[in-house]
Amino acid sequence: MKKCPECGNPSYDGAPVCGNCGYKFPKPKVKAIREEDIFEDRPIINKNGNEPSTLQILKDNKLVIGAILLITIIVIGIIIATGPATETSTSVDGAQKYSNAGVSFTYPSDWSETNGSDELHEDAIFFEGSNGTFIEYYTVSSEFSSIYEINSQRISSAQENGDYINTIQTIQLDGKNTSDVVLENYDGSYTRYVSLLSNGNLYVLKFNGNTLDSVTSNETEAVLQSIHIE
Known part of the structure; x- marks a missing residue:
């Protein structure tokens, strides 16, 4: 009311x-x-006043996060820098394929990489083939401008060492003129130098065997014919 x-x-x-x-x-x-x-x-x-925010966590751990990012970048850089020059050996149709620094070739599966030394070519690799044959491969920068100069150098070295020149010829490998020199050493063994010149680099396969047949066999020729320079 x-x-x-x-x-x-x-x-x-x-x-x-x-x-x-x-x-x-x-x-x-x-x-x-x-x-x-x-x-x-x-x-x-x-809800829980004691829990830090995500932003605070990032601020508190910025040094650790920065270190992780730096290490990751360094590792990726190393992988990128070393990747193309890595030596590889893969199986191809029952044979092994060697590939490194723009050159590749295949070799029999019963060849095995072995320890060896060459004071003039520290990066050389070595294989043990059949019939007691030893094979050395190396690549060097070269001032040679022709196969003629390479052959002349092989002749001079043979004469200095007392070796006999069994064969000296020019062959075709991967579409390029290649020096092929076979020496009969003073101890009766044989050494064959197959030297391919391309873009200022000299690619050499060196065969050492007890007989002429061991360094000129069909097996050896198959390896030479498989050489490819990129």
Whole structure:
């Protein structure tokens, strides 16, 4: 119930006017209900106040993360830098394939890489073939400009060492003129130098055997014919 401010007559709460004097009661104010804005920005509250944020973790460990990234970059760089020059030996149709620094050739599967030494060519690799044949392969930078110069050098070296020149000829390997020199050494053994000149590099296969047949066999010729220079 409410009372009229003019005459004091009681009226019910919802009455628009006083029933005694006709006084118009003012309309009641309606309190607006505040609607929640689902897009309102709110602070992110960490349920567990003791747990650091992701950003804080990154800041606290930036030295460790930086070291890991640096090591990763170095490892990738080493792989890229050393990858193309890596020696590989793979099996191809029952034979082995050697590939390194732009040259490749295949050799019989019963050949095995062996230890050897060459003071003039420290990067040389060595194989032990059949019939007691030993094979050496190496690549060197060369100032030779022709097969003639290579053959002349082989002749001079043979004469100095007292070796007999059994054969000296020019053959074709991988479409290129190649020096092929067979020497009969002073002790009766044989050495064959097959030297291919390409783009300032000299690629040499050197065969050592007890007989002429061991350094000129069909097996040896197959290896020579498989040489490829990129």
